[in-house]
Each structure stands twice: as structure tokens, then as C-alpha cells.
Amino acid sequence: MPIQADKHEVTTTRSEQIRRRPWTSVAGCPGVYVKELSRRHDLVDVLLRFEPGASTPGRPHMGIEQHIWVLEGEVSVGSHRLSDGAYIVVPPGAAHPIAAAGAKGCLLLQSHIPVTAAPLTEVVSTSCQQ
Numbered sequence: 001m002p003i004q005a006d007k008h009e010v011t012t013t014r015s016e017q018i019r020r021r022p023w024t025s026v027a028g029c030p031g032v033y034v035k036e037l038s039r040r041h042d043l044v045d046v047l048l049r050f051e052p053g054a055s056t057p058g059r060p061h062m063g064i065e066q067h068i069w070v071l072e073g074e075v076s077v078g079s080h081r082l083s084d085g086a087y088i089v090v091p092p093g094a095a096h097p098i099a100a101a102g103a104k105g106c107l108l109l110q111s112h113i114p115v116t117a118a119p120l121t122e123v124v125s126t127s128c129q130q
Contacts (some may be wrong), residue, residue, distance in 0.1 A: 003012060011077075013037065029056045031105075042114040048076070048098075054097035060124045065113045066090040068098075073106030075099065 023030045023033040031054030035047040042064065050073075058078070068088040074081065076099045077088050083102075090096045092115050 005052050011038065018047075022094035026056065030054065031100075032056055040110070044112040047071075047111075048110055049109040050098070050100035050108070051055045052100055052103055052105045054105065055097065058096035058098050060093045061090075061112075062092055062093050063115055065092055065095070065115050067111040069109040069112065071107045071109055073100065073104050074099045075108065 018035070018037065021035050021037075022054075023035050026032040026034055031051035032047045035049075037045040037047060038040055039045075039083070048089070051088045068077065068090065070082050070084050070086045070088075072084050074085075076082075077090075077096055082088065088096075098108075
């Protein structure tokens with residue numbers, strides 16, 4: 001069961017809790033599995049595991065931005081081939097077919113972030129001073 005994050009408290013999940021969560025097959029995408037880590041309204045964080053040669057069509061999503069971090073292996077996102085440590089931002093409406101590119105498949109951390117029309121009023125601080 002994914003963590004239902006409370007907007008007023010820090011939420012943590014221990015590695016053993018994540019390991020115990022089941023992987024679920026992604027419908028229509030043989031060899032692709034998802035493990036939901038957290039969900040708060042439309043903000044969703046998941047692990048995606050691709051077996052070698054597996055892929056997803058990467059249809060455009062309106063209203064959300066996707067952030068993808070390659071944790072293990074090699075992946076192709078559209079025309080970009082990336083390896084572990086790479087970070088990808090998929091803007092709303094962009095096609096982004098994803099395919100495992102290496103012999104061992106790949107593991108991704110993906111965040112679905114709702115996009116609002118309102119401008120950001122708070123950004124990540126670059127200072128510890130208040």
C-alpha cells in the first residue's frame with residue numbers, strides 16, 4: 001500500500017517497507033512493472049522496472065509534468081539514451097516513449113507532478129538563513 005502523504009508532516013518509508021511492497025504489471029506493456037511509493041492527490045511517486053527490451057508508449061499527459069531519474073541500467077526516452085544517474089523532465093503534452101536499452105533492463109524513479117496555472121510562490125532555498 002502506498003504512503004498517503006500528509007501535507008503537514010514529513011513522511012518516511014524505510015527500505016524494508018519498500019522492498020515488501022509488490023510490483024504490479026503495467027497493463028499492455030509486457031516486462032514493465034510499477035511499485036507506487038507515495039500519493040498525495042495528483043502527485044504520485046513510483047518505481048518503474050523494465051526487463052531487457054521492455055517498453056512503454058509514453059503517450060503525452062496533459063496537466064502533469066514527469067520527472068524521471070535513472071537509478072539502474074540504460075534507458076531510451078524518445079531519442080535520448082541515458083544511463084544510471086541521469087535525470088529527465090517530460091513537460092506536459094510531450095510524447096516520451098520509454099524503452100530499456102541495456103542488457104539488464106532498468107530501474108527508474110518517476111514523479112507525476114500536477115501543473116497548475118498559478119506561478120510558483122515558494123522555491124527551494126539556497127540558504128539556511130531565515
